[in-house]
Amino acid sequence: MSSAAGPDPSEAPEERHFLSTAEAAALERELLEDYRFGRQQLVELCGHASAVAVTKQRTVLVVCGPEQNGAVGLVCARHLRVFEYEPTIFYPTRSLDLLHRDLTTQCEKMDIPFLSYLPTEVQLINEAYGLVVDAVLGPGVEPGEVGGPCTRALATLKLLSIPLVSLDIPSGWDAETGSDSEDGLRPDVLVSLAAPKRCAGRFSGRHHFVAGRFVPDDVRRKFALRLPGYTGTDCVAAL
Amino acid sequence: MSSAAGPDPSEAPEERHFLSTAEAAALERELLEDYRFGRQQLVELCGHASAVAVTKQRTVLVVCGPEQNGAVGLVCARHLRVFEYEPTIFYPTRSLDLLHRDLTTQCEKMDIPFLSYLPTEVQLINEAYGLVVDAVLGPGVEPGEVGGPCTRALATLKLLSIPLVSLDIPSGWDAETGSDSEDGLRPDVLVSLAAPKRCAGRFSGRHHFVAGRFVPDDVRRKFALRLPGYTGTDCVAAL
Numbered sequence: 001m002s003s004a005a006g007p008d009p010s011e012a013p014e015e016r017h018f019l020s021t022a023e024a025a026a027l028e029r030e031l032l033e034d035y036r037f038g039r040q041q042l043v044e045l046c047g048h049a050s051a052v053a054v055t056k057q058r059t060v061l062v063v064c065g066p067e068q069n070g071a072v073g074l075v076c077a078r079h080l081r082v083f084e085y086e087p088t089i090f091y092p093t094r095s096l097d098l099l100h101r102d103l104t105t106q107c108e109k110m111d112i113p114f115l116s117y118l119p120t121e122v123q124l125i126n127e128a129y130g131l132v133v134d135a136v137l138g139p140g141v142e143p144g145e146v147g148g149p150c151t152r153a154l155a156t157l158k159l160l161s162i163p164l165v166s167l168d169i170p171s172g173w174d175a176e177t178g179s180d181s182e183d184g185l186r187p188d189v190l191v192s193l194a195a196p197k198r199c200a201g202r203f204s205g206r207h208h209f210v211a212g213r214f215v216p217d218d219v220r221r222k223f224a225l226r227l228p229g230y231t232g233t234d235c236v237a238a239l
Numbered sequence: 240m241s242s243a244a245g246p247d248p249s250e251a252p253e254e255r256h257f258l259s260t261a262e263a264a265a266l267e268r269e270l271l272e273d274y275r276f277g278r279q280q281l282v283e284l285c286g287h288a289s290a291v292a293v294t295k296q297r298t299v300l301v302v303c304g305p306e307q308n309g310a311v312g313l314v315c316a317r318h319l320r321v322f323e324y325e326p327t328i329f330y331p332t333r334s335l336d337l338l339h340r341d342l343t344t345q346c347e348k349m350d351i352p353f354l355s356y357l358p359t360e361v362q363l364i365n366e367a368y369g370l371v372v373d374a375v376l377g378p379g380v381e382p383g384e385v386g387g388p389c390t391r392a393l394a395t396l397k398l399l400s401i402p403l404v405s406l407d408i409p410s411g412w413d414a415e416t417g418s419d420s421e422d423g424l425r426p427d428v429l430v431s432l433a434a435p436k437r438c439a440g441r442f443s444g445r446h447h448f449v450a451g452r453f454v455p456d457d458v459r460r461k462f463a464l465r466l467p468g469y470t471g472t473d474c475v476a477a478l
Contacts, residue, residue, distance in 0.1 A: 036341035040279040102275035110455045
């Protein structure tokens with residue numbers, strides 16, 4: 001009625017672009033527990049949108065870690081194949097998780113090649129592929145947790161001259177501060193999944209896409225997120 | 240080497256557009272068992288593509304049955320909401336299946352209205368909505384199996400003058416022969432899921448879309464399916 005009875009401004013936080021690690025985890029919990037999204041469903045939505053975001057180069061190397069980020073990478077590779085691109089996967093530390101195993105089977109049966117090792121001679125990678133997708137480490141996953149082959153892969157990816165696309169956060173970055181371990185990557189493109197994590201504020205590459213159209217409006221408002229407008233039926237938008 | 244040693248033509252069946260009921264079931268089994276697709280994943284892929292196919296009218300009534308076709312309808316409604324359309328759902332006979340319950344929760348929490356009954360006065364529906372999606376009966380499901388409210392809904396849908404879009408098969412049609420029960424619908428648009436069922440050969444409406452880009456090439460070849468070419472990252476194609 002009177003403006004004095006209006007909402008307390010301190011309860012209507014200003015909208016912002018980025019989520020802290022705790023907020024990102026709370027948002028995912030909200031989708032899984034309250035909205036009853038399945039993990040299979042969310043990984044499918046994120047992987048599809050990631051593939052749409054990287055359809056720039058015909059030959060794509062997708063490097064997958066053993067956690068959820070790697071699962072999204074596997075889905076991304078499958079959709080790239082469906083879009084008639086030529087994905088290759090390097091997935092050195094395989095998760096025993098059923099979802100990862102099923103996503104791996106889908107890729108294998110669709111004849112997507114899996115590299116048994118990543119050449120340390122970077123020129124070979126630069127010449128063989130047009131683009132590399134970094135699906136190695138997601139938020140809250142430290143390089144030390146994913147085993148030697150993944151850590152060595154990150155060291156190689158740092159040296160590449162072809163474009164690098166990181167899913168959700170650049171591998172090796174702290175999701176919160178953006179400070180990076182010595183293996184932290186410097187991607188040209190960042191594809192934020194669901195919503196940008198705080199470290200994305202320090203991303204200085206060429207393109208930043210958000211693949212989070214599936215996030216319900218109420219959740220976006222609850223986390224006071226200002227997100228880009230999506231066009232038509234697009235599942236990604238540039239920030 | 241010599242042409243006489245070429246493949247036996249009888250072993251290379253001519254490609255065709257439609258699948259029999261048994262072949263459609265075998266194709267789905269192949270995806271679920273051999274390729275390890277999850278049901279959640281397939282329903283998500285089909286529902287997303289269905290939503291893309293029906294983005295013509297702003298206000299859409301989605302009528303969902305209790306079987307898998309209805310689950311695809313629920314996902315279709317969610318994506319329509321995400322695309323900023325105005326879906327409304329009529330889902331009179333709710334499945335106890337966990338996937339259906341979770342998909343229903345997603346729609347409810349995204350504030351998609353659920354009708355508690357379908358007006359028998361068809362003019363009310365014609366005026367309130369721009370388009371109706373028929374996600375009532377899929378292949379192999381008889382009108383008698385889904386309960387009175389669904390059967391009565393089909394009788395109402397038959398009388399509408401607004402465009403009708405059927406998912407996979409027009410409700411009430413025999414998937415094999417295309418012969419229909421007295422409640423069989425006459426949709427303007429048919430969205431075949433995965434691949435067209437044989438009855439689609441008798442579809443005489445305006446547009447026939449296929450939402451099956453996720454079907455691996457080897458599976459398409461195994462079932463000797465001639466499918467439309469998809470463009471760019473599109474998930475549906477007109478047949």
